[in-house]
Structure formats: C-alpha cells, structure tokens
Amino acid sequence: MPKKKIQDLPLLTSIPEIIVLNFDEDGTFRTDFSGYRISIKLEEDISNFSEDEKIELRKEAGLEPEGVNGLLKLCLQQLSMITFFTIKGEESRAWLIRAGTKVIDAAEKIHTDLKEGFIKAEILRYEDLLKTGGFASAHEQGLTKIEGKDYIVQDGDIILIKFKV
Known part of the structure; x- marks a missing residue:
C-alpha cells in the first residue's frame, strides 16, 4: 500500500503517544520502563x-528532573507543536502552532487582518531577549532580523508583525 494511503488511515500505531507514570510516595516502579517518570504528590x-x-x-527520587515542565515539553514535541511569542507594551503572549508553520500563517493565528495586510516580520530569539532585557534594546543592538512571509517560525521566536490595514 502506498505510504500516502497508509498515512490517511486512522491507525492507533501511527498516533504519537506519551506514557506518564504517577508514582506513589513509596516510589516503587519497574526500572526497565521507559516512560516519563513523575510524582504529582512530590511536585x-x-x-x-x-x-x-x-x-x-526529583533525581533522588528517580524521577524526571524537569517535572511537569518536562512533561509539557514532551507533549508539545510529540504533537509537533512549537511556541512563539508576541509582545506589545508590557503584555506578552505565547502562541502554539505546528512545527514548520510559515510566519504569515502564524500572523493569521493572532488575527486575520495581520495575514491579509502582512508586510514583514521582525524576529527575535528568546535567548537574545533575555540577554538584552527587551525587544527595543535587542533591536537597537541589531539582534532582530527582518523576514518575509515564507519564514518558518522557530520554537521560542518572538515576532513583531508589520502590516497595513
């Protein structure tokens, strides 16, 4: 059967899965298990x-060192989702999109007008924002880059959409 036809079938074996173990306080578990080890009580x-x-x-208890945050990262990874951010004044917001999404489609997720009037996107890496303390400061230091509608959004990008009404 051609690969395309197989992908269209809703087979359980083709669906990403995550196995989460919630341990009791005594911490007993099989050591040969390769799931995500977490204790909600410990958290x-x-x-x-x-x-x-x-x-x-967490390490002493034989659990995953990142706890719930690591579980969330794993879920996003398994679902092929990434996060990008927008900042306006003092307000910032995180947006979830599929990995491989173009910036013009990410703009539409924010508001349809942004896609329709898209001119360009100013992109800043999250790590550079932390170094500089703000988008304006990063821009002044030349750490932002201008991208067109075909730019593929990367996990952690901070995006400022330039558009016309």
Missing part, C-alpha cells in the same frame, strides 16, 4: 522550592 510538595532544589529532589 505539589516541592512547588515552593528553588529550581535547583526541585531538580535534585
């Missing part, structure tokens, strides 16, 4: 600890 107990303390306690 609740350590919610006010520092990140370093959380990681250390």
Whole structure:
C-alpha cells in the first residue's frame, strides 16, 4: 500500500503517544520502563522550592528532573507543536502552532487582518531577549532580523508583525 494511503488511515500505531507514570510516595516502579517518570504528590510538595532544589529532589527520587515542565515539553514535541511569542507594551503572549508553520500563517493565528495586510516580520530569539532585557534594546543592538512571509517560525521566536490595514 502506498505510504500516502497508509498515512490517511486512522491507525492507533501511527498516533504519537506519551506514557506518564504517577508514582506513589513509596516510589516503587519497574526500572526497565521507559516512560516519563513523575510524582504529582512530590511536585505539589516541592512547588515552593528553588529550581535547583526541585531538580535534585526529583533525581533522588528517580524521577524526571524537569517535572511537569518536562512533561509539557514532551507533549508539545510529540504533537509537533512549537511556541512563539508576541509582545506589545508590557503584555506578552505565547502562541502554539505546528512545527514548520510559515510566519504569515502564524500572523493569521493572532488575527486575520495581520495575514491579509502582512508586510514583514521582525524576529527575535528568546535567548537574545533575555540577554538584552527587551525587544527595543535587542533591536537597537541589531539582534532582530527582518523576514518575509515564507519564514518558518522557530520554537521560542518572538515576532513583531508589520502590516497595513
């Protein structure tokens, strides 16, 4: 059977899956299991600890060091989803899109007018935002780049859409 026809069939074996184990406080589990190990009870107990303390306690318990955040990352990865951000004044927002999405389609997710009047996109990497402290500062330092409608959005991009009404 051609690959295209197989992809169109709703087979359970072709659906991405994630196995999550929620351990009791005694921590008993099979060591040969390759799922994502997490304890929701432990996550609740350590919610006010520092990140370093959380990681250390999870490792000591034989759990995944990133906890719930790691589980969310795994889910997004399995679903081929990425996050991009928009910033307007003091407000920032995260948007989920499929990996491989063009910036013009990401613009439409924000608002249809942005796609219809799309001129260009100014892109900043999240890491560069952290270094500079703000979009304007990063722009002044030449860390933003101008992209056209065919740019493929990358996970963690901060996007400013330039458009006409």
